[in-house]
Amino acid sequence: xxxxxxxxDKAAIILKLLGDKTRLTMVKLLENHDCCVCExxxxxxxxxxxxxxxxxxxxxxxxxxxxRKGQWIFYSINKNNDYYPFVEQILKQLPDQEDKLxxxxxxxxxxxxx
Amino acid sequence: xxxxxxxxDKAAIILKLLGDKTRLTMVKLLENHDCCVCExxxxxxxxxxxxxxxxxxxxxxxxxxxxRKGQWIFYSINKNNDYYPFVEQILKQLPDQEDKLxxxxxxxxxxxxx
DNA sequence: TTAATATATAATGATTTGCTTATATATGCA
DNA sequence: TGCATATATAAGCAAATCATTATATATTAA
Numbered sequence: 001x002x003x004x005x006x007x008x009d010k011a012a013i014i015l016k017l018l019g020d021k022t023r024l025t026m027v028k029l030l031e032n033h034d035c036c037v038c039e040x041x042x043x044x045x046x047x048x049x050x051x052x053x054x055x056x057x058x059x060x061x062x063x064x065x066x067x068r069k070g071q072w073i074f075y076s077i078n079k080n081n082d083y084y085p086f087v088e089q090i091l092k093q094l095p096d097q098e099d100k101l102x103x104x105x106x107x108x109x110x111x112x113x114x
Numbered sequence: 115x116x117x118x119x120x121x122x123d124k125a126a127i128i129l130k131l132l133g134d135k136t137r138l139t140m141v142k143l144l145e146n147h148d149c150c151v152c153e154x155x156x157x158x159x160x161x162x163x164x165x166x167x168x169x170x171x172x173x174x175x176x177x178x179x180x181x182r183k184g185q186w187i188f189y190s191i192n193k194n195n196d197y198y199p200f201v202e203q204i205l206k207q208l209p210d211q212e213d214k215l216x217x218x219x220x221x222x223x224x225x226x227x228x
Numbered sequence: 229t230t231a232a233t234a235t236a237t238a239a240t241g242a243t244t245t246g247c248t249t250a251t252a253t254a255t256g257c258a
Numbered sequence: 259t260g261c262a263t264a265t266a267t268a269a270g271c272a273a274a275t276c277a278t279t280a281t282a283t284a285t286t287a288a
Contacts, residue, residue, distance in 0.1 A: 005209045012135040019130025086207050093200050095119045185285050
C-alpha cells in the first residue's frame, strides 16, 4: 500500500485550521464521538454562531462532515478525506477530552437522539 | 518510559505556528540540516526581515534554536523541547524538501562554513 | 578603524481571524 | 398553521498576523 504524502500547501492549511484551541478540541472530541452543534456550544461555553463558524471552517477543508438527524446536525470526522491520516496522527498525540463529554452527560445535556 | 502528553493549549500554539507554509517548510528543512538565515532568504525568495521574524516565532516557542557560527547564525531543531516528539511526528508525514537545498547548492549559495 | 556582510528589531500598514449581534432557514410539535 | 428549537449566515469590529521599510547590532576583512 502506498503511503499518500500530503503536500505542503495542504498540510499548512490543515495545521493552521487545527491551530486554534477550540477547533483542535472539537476535532479531538470528534475522534471518538459524533457531536452536534449545541453540544459544542455547551462544552465550550461559546456562542452558537462562533461554534457554527468554527465547524464551517473545518468542513470547508474537509476535516469534518455533517449529517442532519432530525432537528440536529451531527458532525463527525471525515475519514474519506485524503488528509485524514495526517489529522489522525496529530490527534493521537493529544490528551483525550472525555471529561468534557462526561460533564455534559452529568448536566443532562448530551444529545442522544435516534 | 512514560509518553509525555502534550497539553491542548501548547499543541494549538505549535500547530498554529506550523500552519504557515514558510515556517512549516523551514522546520521540515531543519529536520535534516541546520540552516542559516541567508539560506532561507534564498530558498524562499523572501526578505531577510520576514525570514528573521518567522525564525523568531519558532524560537520563541522553543521549536528551533540558534547558534552563531562566525558571521552566520545557524538554526536547528530544538530536540530538547518537551514538544519535540509532537513536532517530529508531524514532520515525518511531510514530503522532504531536499530539492530546495539542492537548488541552493547548484546556485553555490549553500553556506558550509566551519 | 572603516566597509561589507549577516542578522535582528522597530514601526507601519494591509489582510486575516474570531468574536458579537442580528437575521434567515429548517425541523418538530402543539 | 404557528411557535419553539437548532443551526447557518451576514455584517461589523477589535485583535492578531505577516509583509515591508528603515534602522540597529555584531562579525569579518581590508
